[in-house]
Amino acid sequence: MKLIEKLAWRYATKAMNGEKVPEEKIDAIIEAALLAPTSSGLQPFEIIVVKNQEVKEKIKKIAANQSVISDCSHLLIFAAWDTYTADRINRVFDHTNDVRGFKNQGWEDYRQMLLNSYPQRDAEVNFNHAARQAYIAFSQAIAAAAFEEVDTTPMEGFDANALDEILNLPANGLRSCVMLAVGYRNAENDWLAKLPKVRKTRNEMVSVIQ
Secondary structure, three states: HHHHHHHHHHEEEEOOOOOOOOOOHHHHHHHHHHHOHHHHOOOOOEEEEEHHHHHHHHHOOOOOOOOHHOOOOOOEEEEEEOOHHOOOOOOOOHHHHHHHHOHHHHHHHHHHHHHHHHHHOOOHHHHHHHHHHHHHHHHHHHHHHOOOOEEEEEOOOOOOOHHHHHHHOHHEEEEEEEEEEEEEEEEOOOOOOOOOOOOOOOHHHOOOOO
16 A cells, blocks of 8 residues: 555645755666556657756746746656657567577567558657657656655646757657656645645546456
8 A cells, every 4th residue: 555655645746845856766766667568568768867957947948937847856858759660679679589588489570560560650650659658657757756755747738849959859769748857845835735636536437347
């Protein structure tokens, strides 16, 4: 129940106090994100960790001037592959073979199936698929932060094209999809901090087929 208690403690923090989160906690949050499941194990995204205050200020301007961007300890940007390519797919499969120390015919057949389909699809379709994988890791990072008793603010309210330009993401074949401010709450100045968490009931949200 400890994780559930931490998730109940968590909320989308609206004001942060600027205190730095220890690097070992940031490392744990990132590691949790990297351990998240993704379609075909491709992990088609990268995480950009912004600590530089000047860069955070630039991002704040294209993100509705949300104070948590400048006042957070670390700003994590989840950036998905702009498309799937044969090279990207092959790198993942080759790396898997290297780590496991052997080749499996079923695995190689699966590689070929992806090569015969993903690179040929529309780039926007591929980006949207990759972004969904990034969101899985994003959610896992939020849970890991709560477990570490670190506050977070999930954010989609930003100019993605402007953010991509600030971080030079297109040069690396990436597009931003979501941000996570990580830090500690400033409860006195956060209107949401003392309000009860509100969620739909289990009966409204869950159906069981037996």
